[in-house]
Amino acid sequence: MEYVIKIYDNDGRTKLPRAALRALKLGKGSKLRVIIEKDKIVLVPIRVKWPKLENVDEDEALASKHLAWYGEI
Amino acid sequence: MILIDTTGLWGLVFENSKFHKFIIKTLSNKTIYVLDVQIEELFRIVYRAFSHKGENPTQGLRKVLEIVEFLEMREFKRKGINLKIMETTIKDHFSAMRLAEQENIFWRKGPKDTVWFEYVDAVIALKWMESRALLYTRDEILIKFGTAHNLPYEIIKEAFT
Numbered sequence A: 001m002e003y004v005i006k007i008y009d010n011d012g013r014t015k016l017p018r019a020a021l022r023a024l025k026l027g028k029g030s031k032l033r034v035i036i037e038k039d040k041i042v043l044v045p046i047r048v049k050w051p052k053l054e055n056v057d058e059d060e061a062l063a064s065k066h067l068a069w070y071g072e073i
Numbered sequence B: 001m002i003l004i005d006t007t008g009l010w011g012l013v014f015e016n017s018k019f020h021k022f023i024i025k026t027l028s029n030k031t032i033y034v035l036d037v038q039i040e041e042l043f044r045i046v047y048r049a050f051s052h053k054g055e056n057p058t059q060g061l062r063k064v065l066e067i068v069e070f071l072e073m074r075e076f077k078r079k080g081i082n083l084k085i086m087e088t089t090i091k092d093h094f095s096a097m098r099l100a101e102q103e104n105i106f107w108r109k110g111p112k113d114t115v116w117f118e119y120v121d122a123v124i125a126l127k128w129m130e131s132r133a134l135l136y137t138r139d140e141i142l143i144k145f146g147t148a149h150n151l152p153y154e155i156i157k158e159a160f161t
Helices: A018-023 A058-063 A065-069 B006-013 B020-027 B036-050 B057-072 B075-079 B090-103 B119-131 B140-148
Strands: A031-037 A040-046 B002-004 B031-035 B082-086 B107-109 B115-117 B134-137 B153-155
Touching (some): A058 A065, A058 B036, A065 B115, B002 B006, B002 B119, B006 B020, B006 B036, B006 B134, B020 B134, B031 B036, B031 B119, B036 B057, B036 B082, B036 B119, B090 B119, B119 B140, B134 B140, B140 B153
Parallel strands (some): B002 B031, B002 B134, B031 B082
Antiparallel strands (some): A031 A040, B107 B115
């Protein structure tokens, strides 16, 4: 997919094509990271989820928090 | 002013932590502060735990970066938490070391009869004493320090009741 968009159009907006938003499942309030790469601007969707513990034992992790500063014995 | 210790920060960050519900229900719609050194401590604890003590560095770093993104995007605001990071100065760190020497309580036992200095606890104690803020904690060293200096604290509970 490739599109041409205008920065600050006649209404003063910079709009992304609807097809691009649909393809990447973006909507109102979605956040994009703007990366400048030499002569390119790359827009990357940010999909942040609340972190999960997975299979980590939090009691063990917190009880030995001081050891995280000093390395393993 | 409200401070939370590193266990509180852990409980805020991990949605399925046993401290999460308590932190959210108790502290939503309030402004809470953590020190910059606590963010570093959280990254170290997360890396150690998720990398299985360094055996799987990729997994450890991936989780730390997930938390970086979470904090950077301020996702906790969705649950009404207004988290602010308090920057410490080199003077704070010097003072924390002097405080630790005076108090002689910032020690924790490690494996094989080793004893380790709880540096971050000393910095938290210093900023707590200066601000006289309400501290949410379940750290026995900080509770001992707060009791000795008549500082306000609340225990972080495992589940909100």
